[in-house]
Amino acid sequence: MAPARKQRGGSTKSAQFPPKDANIAQKRPGSVAFPIELQQLILDVFRRAFPFDDQSEVQKHIQEVKGHLFQRDFISAFAKQAYLDAYALRWSASRALGYSDILLHHDLQQIWLAKTVDSTSATRVACIGGGGGAEVAACAAAARSYSLSFKLEVHAIDIADWSSCLTKLEHAICTPSQLSPYASESAKATNKPLVPNDQFAVRFSQRDILAVEEGELRDILGGVRLCTIMFTLNELFTTSISRTTAFLLALTDTMQLGSWLLVVDSPGSYSEVKLGQGMEAKTRKYPMQWLLDHTLQQVAQSKWKKHVSDDSRWFRLDSSLKYPMELENMRYQIHLYQRVEEGVF
Numbered sequence: 001m002a003p004a005r006k007q008r009g010g011s012t013k014s015a016q017f018p019p020k021d022a023n024i025a026q027k028r029p030g031s032v033a034f035p036i037e038l039q040q041l042i043l044d045v046f047r048r049a050f051p052f053d054d055q056s057e058v059q060k061h062i063q064e065v066k067g068h069l070f071q072r073d074f075i076s077a078f079a080k081q082a083y084l085d086a087y088a089l090r091w092s093a094s095r096a097l098g099y100s101d102i103l104l105h106h107d108l109q110q111i112w113l114a115k116t117v118d119s120t121s122a123t124r125v126a127c128i129g130g131g132g133g134a135e136v137a138a139c140a141a142a143a144r145s146y147s148l149s150f151k152l153e154v155h156a157i158d159i160a161d162w163s164s165c166l167t168k169l170e171h172a173i174c175t176p177s178q179l180s181p182y183a184s185e186s187a188k189a190t191n192k193p194l195v196p197n198d199q200f201a202v203r204f205s206q207r208d209i210l211a212v213e214e215g216e217l218r219d220i221l222g223g224v225r226l227c228t229i230m231f232t233l234n235e236l237f238t239t240s241i242s243r244t245t246a247f248l249l250a251l252t253d254t255m256q257l258g259s260w261l262l263v264v265d266s267p268g269s270y271s272e273v274k275l276g277q278g279m280e281a282k283t284r285k286y287p288m289q290w291l292l293d294h295t296l297q298q299v300a301q302s303k304w305k306k307h308v309s310d311d312s313r314w315f316r317l318d319s320s321l322k323y324p325m326e327l328e329n330m331r332y333q334i335h336l337y338q339r340v341e342e343g344v345f
């Protein structure tokens with residue numbers, strides 16, 4: 001066991017380290033393990049949460065969602081329940097593996113190792129644009145891997161109504177898979193949920209995060225240990241650079257000292273902004289990373305310490321994984337910040 005780490009504010013680790021599945025895992029250089037067995041359990045959770053009888057019907061929905069996403073018509077892409085289920089089954093499952101890999105990476109261990117101030121209350125994670133469930137499943141994987149001694153509550157905030165998907169996903173996470181009546185006694189004895197429901201809870205709020213009032217933002221972000229914005233920030237900047245900047249500044253004012261902000265997005269994402277009026281108007285492209293850094297480190301006057309920043313990383317799938325549909329490798333940019341006292345590094 002590694003020695004207890006001192007955290008900001010003097011707290012010590014409260015999670016098992018290395019994670020309990022580490023002994024059966026392939027080790028990645030510089031990282032804790034993300035065992036194939038755990039990856040398969042996560043995929044099984046998605047398969048159980050979103051069962052289907054008719055492969056051609058699901059594929060039809062997936063193609064329709066893909067068409068809407070290609071047109072950047074997010075309202076249509078997430079307009080009906082069948083589309084949301086198809087999206088979660090097709091895209092959130094691969095993303096959940098990529099996000100679990102991120103959360104188990106050594107860069108992020110310190111987020112999970114800090115002890116809770118009050119062991120009776122849950123540790124909270126807020127996932128902006130997290131309705132699709134990938135972040136929720138990845139947090140469950142982290143809770144399992146680190147054997148957290150506190151309850152983890154994951155709050156997904158999303159403009160689309162993902163409530164039904166998340167209820168199904170939470171149920172699949174917290175319930176053991178159904179075994180055949182002929183299953184062996186040892187299979188029955190080891191058939192456990194990914195995470196038991198007394199250690200994991202999911203909450204959902206359907207909100208446009210750019211329109212949330214200050215008081216509600218405090219309810220969403222006040223006291224969270226981690227806020228994630230996964231493959232959503234560039235979409236927010238594209239909607240409105242000024243409103244997204246205002247949101248990031250409000251987030252800065254709301255998040256407690258020592259808490260973390262994790263931003264993951266496509267590499268090379270940029271947003272366009274129109275400068276000037278009429279014939280004089282010009283469009284200018286700003287890289288998402290520049291907008292984020294500019295807001296958090298200059299406009300927010302150094303209230304964030306940047307721990308990780310990488311323009312391009314890959315999560316590649318193992319060919320032994322079994323899933324009823326195509327999965328995708330994930331290439332992403334990643335930025336991890338910690339809320340600090342102004343000017344303290």
Ligand SMILES: C[S@@+](CC[C@H](N)C(=O)[O-])C[C@H]1O[C@@H](n2cnc3c(N)ncnc32)[C@H](O)[C@@H]1O
Pocket residue numbers: 074078091092095128129130131132133134157158159160207208209210230231232235236
């Ligand atoms: C590209 S998807 C990414 C989903 C998920 N985070 C993932 O990585 O798999 C973007 C998500 O952000 C949500 N979203 C877009 N604009 C939003 C807004 N203004 N407020 C809250 N959620 C928003 C969408 O509904 C969608 O679920």
